Amino acid sequence: MTVIRAILALARREFIRFIRQPQRVVGSIGQPVLFWLFLGTGFTGSFRPPEMEGVSYLEFFYPGVLVMMLLFSSIFSSITVIEDRDQGFLQGVLVAPVPRFTIVFGKVLGGTLIAMTQAVLFLMLLPFLGLSISVGGVAMILLMLLLTAFGFTALGFLCAWSMKSTAGFHAIMMVFLMPLWLLSGALFPIQHVPGWLHGVMAANPVSYALVLLRLPFYHTVPQILNDPDFGVALGVVVLWVCVCLGLALIRVERRERGVQRT
């Protein structure tokens, strides 16, 4: 109970900090909308993948933008891990009589909450796609977003925990986190890429998150539940979330310790 209260307090803090920075709110909603509109409209004319007749790029890109939002919001919340350490807030939490996993869950929960807020706002544009998605489908989309957001924030936390500066984190972001999204099938379909790239994309857990997210756009809930692809993708994503969380938990428990006299 104590631990849950502490986790909620830390998560709440993340959220308050988010809404207290209007630029961050505007940026986090505005950027994906612009990406979606510009890239979506721009590519719609030339986007003609086989087996996907009638799917405009705006429509194809929509779930990809959702995942991008989750990625960026997780990056932002990871940067706050470094800031907290830098500005001193973290030291106060570290000396409190709560287990260190409280920090992981507080951050991940807070980051997920922020990501979901943004995603829900972006989902307001869903009716403009002209697809008929049931309430169950929307619930499924939300659930899959939640799972993916967890995975991203846990991964971001893991990367950021031992970082000393935000500058170093930017490098990680560009060469590791961004490619996870670029090669997830968010921008282009995985089916028609060269073999080597297909291999890389198939090894990318975010690809599976995108599979999960795309399904409710075109299938009903019973159809999805009977789809073997769904089971595989869900398994991979759940494993990804668990591994990231697990590693983050192990990582925070490691305390600096003195060496023995030799």
Next chain:
Amino acid sequence: MIRIHDLTHIYPAPRRQAPRVALSHFDLNVGAGEFCTLSGPNGSGKSTLFRILCGLLLPSAGSVIIGGHDLVRAPHMARRIMGVVFQSPAVDKQLSVSENLTIHAALYNGLEGSVGQRMAEALEWTELKNRLHQRVETLSGGLARQLELAKCLLTRPQILLLDEPTTGLDPASRRNFLDVLKTLQRERGMTVLMTTHIFSEAEEADRVVIMKNGELLACDSPQRLRNRMGREMVVVVPDDPEAMVRALTQDMGMQPLRFRDEVRLEGMGPEESLPLLEAVLSRYRPEIRSIAIKQAALEDVFIHMTGGGAKDAEETS
């Protein structure tokens, strides 16, 4: 209340360097309700000791018992009765005073009494009572420090650890902070261990610990530490300190101590210093720029014991 026994800390070796010993067989007991300050030149192991005491660092060897709880084996129990004020702020600047306190209360859950009551009690002495909804970034340095202390008091700690808490405060705010700290310590019977570089702060402690190179040099009341040096000293500022040290040693059989461009003759009784000053002056008048009798202050004890600690400090910082 705090029992440190045979504490040794060795930092792992960076590439191609020897491991650094920060603390070596360090022993210290701080009794319940005691106000103890910890001083030492930079690099003396103060910060390492402080980080071990808060549980941020696990020592190489030795034990720390806080209020009967082993800090290494049961850090959770020890932390419950401890409040820590860090040198750098540990509050969230973007949150308000009351939001910061609420988070802190949540981290120390399961304490007796309601949060509201605790908050009122913790803020009672501060100037923050009418600023509960103000964001911390808008507070002055002095008020922000008050918040740090109030935050710790929220949990009614038995032990308060402070790491150079007055760094960056102007003299008036510093005075104010210390007065409050001292009063609260007495009223609430807290055990206080505070690191400080400022010796006027140490003057008011029950006990002053001086450390150097990870070892304990002295641990005594400010009064007794001053007495160790004798009550007065003659401070000579000559043109050539080296030559003056030699001359005083050889010609007058004294044991002078060199500190920067000063040459000090310590350990004088009240009757002795004036005749000595006259003797030195008559003998070396042309080489002397200034000469004075000085009452030994704690700072002088520190300089005496650490062998010009301030000089070390300049080199390492």
